[in-house]
Amino acid sequence: MKRFYINLSIAILITTIVGINSDTTQAFGFKHKKNSQAIAVSKNHKKDYNIEDRAKYTNDIHSVFSLDDCIKIAIEYNPSIQASFYNQDAYKSRIGQAWANYFPSINAGVELSRTGNRYNKEIPPYYKRSIYNTSGYVPNISANMLLFDFGKTKAVADMAKRQYEGAQENTKENINIIIYDIKATYYNILFAQAQVQVYQDTVKDYELQLSQAKGFYEYGKKPKLDIVTAEYNLGKAKLNLVKAEDILKVAKIRLSKIMGIPEYINYELSDEMSLNKFGIDSDEAIKLAFELRPELISAQKEMEAAKMNLRAEKRNFTPNIGIFGSYGNNLGSEYDVQTGQFGVGLNYNGLNILRIKKQVDEARSTYNMTKARYQEVKDTVYFNVKKCYTELQTAAEAIVMAKLALDQAKEQYRQVTGRYKAGVGDAIELKDGENTYLNARLDFYNAVLNYNVTAANLEQEIGIPLKQAEEKVIDITQEDL
Numbered sequence: 519m520k521r522f523y524i525n526l527s528i529a530i531l532i533t534t535i536v537g538i539n540s541d542t543t544q545a546f547g548f549k550h551k552k553n554s555q556a557i558a559v560s561k562n563h564k565k566d567y568n569i570e571d572r573a574k575y576t577n578d579i580h581s582v583f584s585l586d587d588c589i590k591i592a593i594e595y596n597p598s599i600q601a602s603f604y605n606q607d608a609y610k611s612r613i614g615q616a617w618a619n620y621f622p623s624i625n626a627g628v629e630l631s632r633t634g635n636r637y638n639k640e641i642p643p644y645y646k647r648s649i650y651n652t653s654g655y656v657p658n659i660s661a662n663m664l665l666f667d668f669g670k671t672k673a674v675a676d677m678a679k680r681q682y683e684g685a686q687e688n689t690k691e692n693i694n695i696i697i698y699d700i701k702a703t704y705y706n707i708l709f710a711q712a713q714v715q716v717y718q719d720t721v722k723d724y725e726l727q728l729s730q731a732k733g734f735y736e737y738g739k740k741p742k743l744d745i746v747t748a749e750y751n752l753g754k755a756k757l758n759l760v761k762a763e764d765i766l767k768v769a770k771i772r773l774s775k776i777m778g779i780p781e782y783i784n785y786e787l788s789d790e791m792s793l794n795k796f797g798i799d800s801d802e803a804i805k806l807a808f809e810l811r812p813e814l815i816s817a818q819k820e821m822e823a824a825k826m827n828l829r830a831e832k833r834n835f836t837p838n839i840g841i842f843g844s845y846g847n848n849l850g851s852e853y854d855v856q857t858g859q860f861g862v863g864l865n866y867n868g869l870n871i872l873r874i875k876k877q878v879d880e881a882r883s884t885y886n887m888t889k890a891r892y893q894e895v896k897d898t899v900y901f902n903v904k905k906c907y908t909e910l911q912t913a914a915e916a917i918v919m920a921k922l923a924l925d926q927a928k929e930q931y932r933q934v935t936g937r938y939k940a941g942v943g944d945a946i947e948l949k950d951g952e953n954t955y956l957n958a959r960l961d962f963y964n965a966v967l968n969y970n971v972t973a974a975n976l977e978q979e980i981g982i983p984l985k986q987a988e989e990k991v992i993d994i995t996q997e998d999l
Contacts, residue, residue, distance in 0.1 A: 575782040584788045588700050588777055595778030596696055602689040609678070609685040616675035622663040660844035665862075668836035669829070677826035684819035690812035694978050696776060701974035703773045708791050709967040710766035716959050717759035723952060724752035730939065739941050747945040751952070791970045793994065794986040795914065800907045803980055807903045808896065810981035817888070817895040824885040831881040834874045837866050899979065906976035913969040914991045920958075920965040921992055924999070927958035959999060 575581075583591075593599055664671070728748035734740035770783050798806075808814065843860040934951035937943030969991065977983050 575779040577782060577784040579784065581785040582788050583785050585701065585704050588704060588773065589697055591777045591779065592696055592700055593693065596776065597778060599689070599693055599696060599778075602685075602692045606682070606685045606689050609682040612678040613675055613682055616671060616678045619664050619667070619671040619674075622661045624659070624661045626657075626659045628657045658844070658846035660842070662840055662842040664838055664840045667838045668833055670833040670836065670838075673826050673830035673833060677823045677830060680819045680823035680826060684816045684823065687812040687816035687819060690981075691816060694812060694981060698974050698978040699776050700773065701977075702971045703769060703776060704787065704789070705791055705967055705970045705974070707766065707769045707773060707787055708789075709963055710762065710769050711787075712963040713762045713960060714759065714766055716956060716963075717755060717762050720755045720952065720956055721752065721759055724748060724755050727938070727945075727948065728752055731945065734941065740945075744945040747949065751949055791966050792973075792986065793917070793966065793969075793990045793992060795989050795991055796910070796973060796976075796984040797987040798984055800904060803907055803976065804900055804903050806982060807899050807980045811899050811979070812981055814892075814895050814899050817892040821885070821888040821892045824881070824888040828878070828881040828885045831874070831878045834877070835871075837864050839864050902979045903976070906972060906979050910969070910972045910976055913965070913972045916965045917962070917969055917991050920962040921994065921998075924958040924962045927955045931955035962999070 728745070731740060731744040731748040735742055735745055767783070770785075771780070774780050774782050839862070841860075841862045844858065846857045931951040931954065934943055934947050938945075938948045973984060
């Protein structure tokens with residue numbers, strides 16, 4: 519026999535469905551009252567991840583990538599980001615699964631049977647026939663639908679919604695981390711390029727010095743030791759150049775891997791490291807981080823989900839109200855009996871007071887744990903923002919000091935080079951001047967690198983890109999280097 523359940527409150531159900539849809543429309547848009555560090559991704563951007571899609575990035579094609587280009591490519595091809603999107607989808611489906619309690623549950627089937635009663639020979643034939651032969655197939659259908667469960671389903675759906683929102687924030691946080699990795703690697707490539715240029719200049723200088731040493735030796739003005747020293751310096755400079763070029767190649771491979779196109783390295787970078795100051799103070803940075811940092815918002819959603827779970831567990835003490843109906847027909851039997859049923863019921867499903875009490879206790883402890891975790895994340899964000907902000911100010915001061923040291927080293931190198939050309943300086947003095955100048959140039963580039971990476975780290979901790987001021991940390995041209 520089949521039971522058929524009909525919802526008596528269609529209007530309530532339609533209202534509920536509309537509410538569900540309005541709550542779950544934004545699956546991939548990173549919209550917020552302020553710009554997010556995680557770049558906005560439209561619904562049209564999401565697609566089934568396929569490793570073949572990145573085949574267009576082959577080393578036969580040369581490209582020039584800006585920093586924004588690298589970030590956009592990573593969002594499209596980085597498998598970790600794509601995995602976050604699919605994980606986000608999985609959490610979104612749980613909202614519909616929770617609300618499905620208000621949708622009808624249908625059962626249908628058919629049974630083949632033959633039934634009869636035993637009788638003795640003394641019963642008249644007329645009674646034998648009427649008692650014995652009942653057979654046929656029995657199609658049946660039944661359904662039931664929940665009308666009201668005192669908020670249990672809503673609490674579970676609210677919990678699922680908070681978990682989905684937390685998954686969205688986790689996606690943003692993952693993008694935040696990858697954006698930082700891209701920026702740090704991008705700036706390291708720029709530093710590696712500058713390092714290669716420094717060693718290329720050094721090789722040229724030592725080649726000139728070797729030529730000068732040979733000329734002085736031929737005229738008897740310098741000993742052969744100067745030639746040996748110049749050859750050694752040139753060999754070491756070439757070795758350093760090879761190492762610097764290798765560091766550059768590895769950095770580009772790392773950037774390609776983060777972007778999700780690890781085989782592709784035939785590209786150049788168009789941006790330069792910035793020397794602009796950032797128009798933000800410490801208090802504003804902390805305020806923005808508390809509002810926008812995805813990790814902190816995710817912890818908040820986790821806390822809210824635990825609160826909804828506690829509410830759901832408490833409501834397990836309440837019954838369910840629903841309607842049911844069924845219909846069956848003994849087709850093929852001698853009497854062709856049809857049966858039907860319809861009604862409204864109130865019931866408890868597996869009520870166990872002790873178990874429910876302990877589940878409530880567990881849910882309350884989980885909620886308290888998530889509150890403590892939220893505060894822990896908030897304290898960590900506060901500390902990291904303060905730390906990064908302080909490091910950014912120190913990094914800016916280090917650029918000024920490094921530039922001063924570079925100017926002094928450059929002047930010293932100019933003097934010792936002039937002395938050697940005039941024949942009054944020696945190879946050791948020249949080598950010391952060259953090393954000082956070389957290290958000063960690298961120290962300056964390293965200070966600029968540290969400033970940019972620290973700024974990217976602060977952006978990650980806040981959750982948004984920092985606005986650059988027009989004022990620079992220091993005004994400098996390529997000739998100053």
